[in-house]
Amino acid sequence: MEKQDLVVIGAGTAGAVAAAEAAKKGLKVCLVDVKAKGLIGQKVCGDAIAKHHFDNLNMKYPSGDEFEHEMVGIHVISPNRETSLSIRGEGVTGFVINRHRFGQRLVKEALDAGATLLDETRVIGPLIRDGCVAGIEAEQGDKGKVEIDASITVDAGGYSGVIRSKLPHAFGIEPTIKSEDMIVAYREIRSDVEWSSDLGEICLSQQSAPGGYYWIFDKGNGKVNVGLGIQMAGSHPNPKEQLYKHVLSQTPFKGSRMREGGGGIVPTRRPIDSLVSNGVMFVGDAACLVNPIHGGGIGPSMLSGKLAVETALEALEKGDASRGGLWQYNVKYMQSYGAKQASLDIFRLLLQVISDDDLNFSMKNRLVREEDVLWTSLMGDLRLSTKDKVERVLKGAGRPGLLMKMEKTASKMRKIKALYQTYPSLHEFDAWKQKVASIYKS
Numbered sequence: 001m002e003k004q005d006l007v008v009i010g011a012g013t014a015g016a017v018a019a020a021e022a023a024k025k026g027l028k029v030c031l032v033d034v035k036a037k038g039l040i041g042q043k044v045c046g047d048a049i050a051k052h053h054f055d056n057l058n059m060k061y062p063s064g065d066e067f068e069h070e071m072v073g074i075h076v077i078s079p080n081r082e083t084s085l086s087i088r089g090e091g092v093t094g095f096v097i098n099r100h101r102f103g104q105r106l107v108k109e110a111l112d113a114g115a116t117l118l119d120e121t122r123v124i125g126p127l128i129r130d131g132c133v134a135g136i137e138a139e140q141g142d143k144g145k146v147e148i149d150a151s152i153t154v155d156a157g158g159y160s161g162v163i164r165s166k167l168p169h170a171f172g173i174e175p176t177i178k179s180e181d182m183i184v185a186y187r188e189i190r191s192d193v194e195w196s197s198d199l200g201e202i203c204l205s206q207q208s209a210p211g212g213y214y215w216i217f218d219k220g221n222g223k224v225n226v227g228l229g230i231q232m233a234g235s236h237p238n239p240k241e242q243l244y245k246h247v248l249s250q251t252p253f254k255g256s257r258m259r260e261g262g263g264g265i266v267p268t269r270r271p272i273d274s275l276v277s278n279g280v281m282f283v284g285d286a287a288c289l290v291n292p293i294h295g296g297g298i299g300p301s302m303l304s305g306k307l308a309v310e311t312a313l314e315a316l317e318k319g320d321a322s323r324g325g326l327w328q329y330n331v332k333y334m335q336s337y338g339a340k341q342a343s344l345d346i347f348r349l350l351l352q353v354i355s356d357d358d359l360n361f362s363m364k365n366r367l368v369r370e371e372d373v374l375w376t377s378l379m380g381d382l383r384l385s386t387k388d389k390v391e392r393v394l395k396g397a398g399r400p401g402l403l404m405k406m407e408k409t410a411s412k413m414r415k416i417k418a419l420y421q422t423y424p425s426l427h428e429f430d431a432w433k434q435k436v437a438s439i440y441k442s
């Protein structure tokens, strides 16, 4: 194959959007996926996506067979299931989609715009020449190995980081993601469930889903997407066993039938420190661009694909695909979504250690209210509109430790958000990384 402007690894939501954007701008782009074309988009997922992502990206809302149900908010249930918060509003309104059909739409858009697809092709690693990623090496089943040269390589291959993990140290990219920063989940699509709700249900519980949560999202006509995710820390329990024991044993699932089942992994941390290096850009899960609180990664992955291509175009025009030439993508992403994501990552670390007892208590006494949860998830600031009450009740109930943890978390969230909002130049990057690390250690 002739040299490409862009080779994109992975035709998931990040890669397909990147390829479509690039092809629309007239770039020569090759999209590579290990899956057969017709299977692209099939992924174990909660299938929920907020409407605002489509508005921000100027994309058509899911319709026809892509659309399954509308969601007008989230119902957060306390671990003992005695209290709940119903969070509604702009930021949490969205769709439950048919993930396969949606993925097929995105790939079609990329191909219609002029991208080439190499399906059933597994990328093995980067081609490196003169200290720069110069394309990819891949395997095509019986046909053997293939090399694709490209001015810029975009890694959209998901959390496993097929490029990230193989770059020499000098590229300055974190090669691995700590397992405790990932969630392992098991999910089923079930039919004949006694369930009808336009609110997605989420239950945080250390007992059933340590460091994660379980969810039930209505797909319409008695069909639901139900799953449970657990932090991959230590010898964690099996999410499938936990789902069967704690969720599918509940009354609405009696007599229901499994249509699909499977597991998946979600990186739930702040973005990798730099999303670029010489000749290479990282988008979507490959760059850890998932909302750390609810695990929503479809929206940010598409946003990253679009922003990466904006910078790639400028870099190609200037003939500079070096780390410095691609740096602006870091700045754009961190300012538009990364700062909020990093702040929510600090909040995630609190939620992963908070006990069920403390959570039951806080929700029962309305120390956290609907508007606070909405504000925190939209803005990335831990806001307690009833701060005086929180202090009074927690002190009165002999839980000053929880109050201290909440205050410390709120302060760290503000600091980290400010750091990401003022993402540094390449020259100041090492000093910035040290500041980020010191906030995490404090």
Ligand SMILES: Cc1cc2nc3c(=O)[nH]c(=O)nc-3n(C[C@H](O)[C@H](O)[C@H](O)COP(=O)(O)OP(=O)(O)OC[C@H]3O[C@@H](n4cnc5c(N)ncnc54)[C@H](O)[C@@H]3O)c2cc1C
Pocket: 009, 010, 011, 012, 013, 014, 015, 032, 033, 034, 035, 040, 041, 043, 044, 045, 046, 047, 048, 049, 121, 122, 123, 124, 156, 157, 158, 159, 162, 185, 186, 187, 227, 263, 264, 265, 266, 283, 284, 285, 286, 290, 295, 296, 297, 298, 299, 301
């Ligand atoms: C259980 C679960 C539930 C989730 N629920 C939601 C939800 O409700 N809402 C939401 O917004 N997000 C959810 N997410 C997260 C969301 O699915 C991801 O963040 C999003 O799909 C990331 O898109 P991506 O394009 O970066 O990666 P992916 O969608 O994973 O796409 C990666 C692509 O790369 C291909 N690939 C991988 N390795 C190679 C290789 N070596 N060579 C060639 N091709 C390769 C794969 O076949 C795939 O097509 C969930 C994730 C999981 C696991």
